[in-house]
Amino acid sequence: xxxxxxxxxxxKKPGASVKVSxxxxxxxxxxxxxxxxxxAPGQGLEWMGWINPKRGGxxxxxxxxxxxxxxxxxxxxxxxxxxxxxxxxxxxxxYCARVFGVVGEFDYWGQGTLVTVFS
Amino acid sequence: xxxxxxxxxASGTPGQRVTLSCSGGTSNIxxxxxxxxxxLPGTAPKxxxxxxxxxxxxxxxxxxxxKSATSASxxxxxxxxxxxxxxxxxxxxxxxxxxVFGGGTKVTVL
Numbered sequence: 001x002x003x004x005x006x007x008x009x010x011x012k013k014p015g016a017s018v019k020v021s022x023x024x025x026x027x028x029x030x031x032x033x034x035x036x037x038x039x040a041p042g043q044g045l046e047w048m049g050w051i052n053p054k055r056g057g058x059x060x061x062x063x064x065x066x067x068x069x070x071x072x073x074x075x076x077x078x079x080x081x082x083x084x085x086x087x088x089x090x091x092x093x094x095y096c097a098r099v100f101g102v103v104g105e106f107d108y109w110g111q112g113t114l115v116t117v118f119s
Numbered sequence: 120x121x122x123x124x125x126x127x128x129a130s131g132t133p134g135q136r137v138t139l140s141c142s143g144g145t146s147n148i149x150x151x152x153x154x155x156x157x158x159l160p161g162t163a164p165k166x167x168x169x170x171x172x173x174x175x176x177x178x179x180x181x182x183x184x185x186k187s188a189t190s191a192s193x194x195x196x197x198x199x200x201x202x203x204x205x206x207x208x209x210x211x212x213x214x215x216x217x218x219v220f221g222g223g224t225k226v227t228v229l
Contacts, residue, residue, distance in 0.1 A: 035218070037164075044121060045156075045164065045207055047218035061217050095163055103211045105154055105169035112163050 002028060004096050004110035011116045012086050019082040020113045022096030028108075029053045029077040032098040035106060036070065036081045040092040048094075050102055053079050059102075086117045122147060123208055125221035131198045132229045139224045141191040141208030147219055151211040153191040155184055158205045158223075167206070168193065200228050 007021040022034060036048040049060030053072035060068045069082045079096060094113045097106035124142040131137040141153065155168035166175055171186040184193045191210075195202055208221040 037218075044222045045209070045220040047220065059216075062215070097164075103151070105166050105175075106156070106164070106209075107166050107169075107175065109163040109165070 002098070002108045004028070004034075004098060004108055006094075006096060006110040006113045009114040009116070011118055014087055014117055014119055016086050016117075017082060017084040018086060018115050019080055020094050020096075020115070022079045022081070022110050024053075024077050024079070024098065026077050028098050029072070029074065029079075032100055033102060034070075034072070034079040035097050035099050036068075037095045037097060037106070038092040039095070039112075040089070043092075046092075048081070050099070051079055053077075083115075086115075088117050088119075091115065091117045121222040122212060122215070122219035123210065123221035125206075125208060125224045127222065128225045128227065130227040130229055131195075133198055133200065135198045136194060136196045137198055137226060139193045139195075139206055139208075139226070141193070141221050143189050143191075143210060143219070145189060146214035147189075147210040147212040148186065148191055149189045150213055153184070153186050154209045155182075155191075155193050156207045156209065158207065160204070164207065195226070198228055202226060203228050 005023045033050045035050045051058040051070040058070040072079045096110040152170045156164040157167045158164045168184040181197045205223045207223045212219045
């Protein structure tokens with residue numbers, strides 16, 4: 001059974017950083033890319049970027065470049081997304097999803113991690 | 120402002136057929152497959168359609184989709200109460216080197 005299990009909700013102050021984790025099964029980690037998508041309250045989906053967990057390559061949407069870092073730890077089949085210099089409009093549910101490459105279907109999603117940026 | 124354009128809402132009575140639209144451009148829908156995701160209230164999105172018109176196993180054949188030029192559509196036939204959800208289209212954009220999503224259509228079963 002494919003599962004992507006994300007870390008719990010976070011509350012951060014403006015200017016802080018947050019690191020969200022996404023634990024996958026080993027075959028997912030070896031064969032798929034992990035993408036990150038966020039959803040602000042009452043809003044639509046916004047793609048943030050991807051990481052190839054096995055090889056370590058990554059890329060992010062231009063909007064987030066300079067503020068987002070995607071990493072992975074192959075020993076525990078976990079991907080991470082760190083977003084720095086948080087602002088109130090970064091308040092959102094952050095999802096990880098697996099894709100067989102950069103382009104393809106997001107066939108399984110994590111349960112989501114709510115990040116609230118609040119002063 | 121989403122790159123792909125979807126109507127914000129659609130509705131129908133049980134048993135009806137509802138069609139949702141998704142409009143894009145030559146750099147995304149025009150040269151890429153379209154994907155559709157269903158998001159039930161309070162849950163993560165779920166893959167509904169891949170490669171413009173393919174259903175993953177487990178998705179009822181009441182859901183069908185098509186693509187033409189720079190637009191795509193998702194049809195739900197035999198509408199059921201459990202179809203009440205937000206529906207998002209998505210495509211890879213070659214110019215932005217980005218995935219782009221529509222703003223979503225909220226389907227209400229009357």
